[in-house]
Amino acid sequence: MIEExxxxxxxxxxxxxxxxxxxxxxxxxEKGVREYELDRLKDTLMTSFFYDx
Numbered sequence: 001m002i003e004e005x006x007x008x009x010x011x012x013x014x015x016x017x018x019x020x021x022x023x024x025x026x027x028x029x030e031k032g033v034r035e036y037e038l039d040r041l042k043d044t045l046m047t048s049f050f051y052d053x
Contacts (some may be wrong), residue, residue, distance in 0.1 A: 019045070 019041070026037045 022041055023038075026034055026041065029037060
């Protein structure tokens with residue numbers, strides 16, 4: 001039980017780290033490209049949340 005929780009926490013931490021890295025990279029882009037990339041990231045995350053186990 002505790003091992004399952006630790007694995008899930010590690011998975012969530014990895015996802016959050018990837019998202020924060022992606023957002024940091026997006027904000028270094030030009031404005032038009034930044035808006036497109038933020039929309040793309042939002043769509044990807046929303047899709048993954050709805051289709052998660």
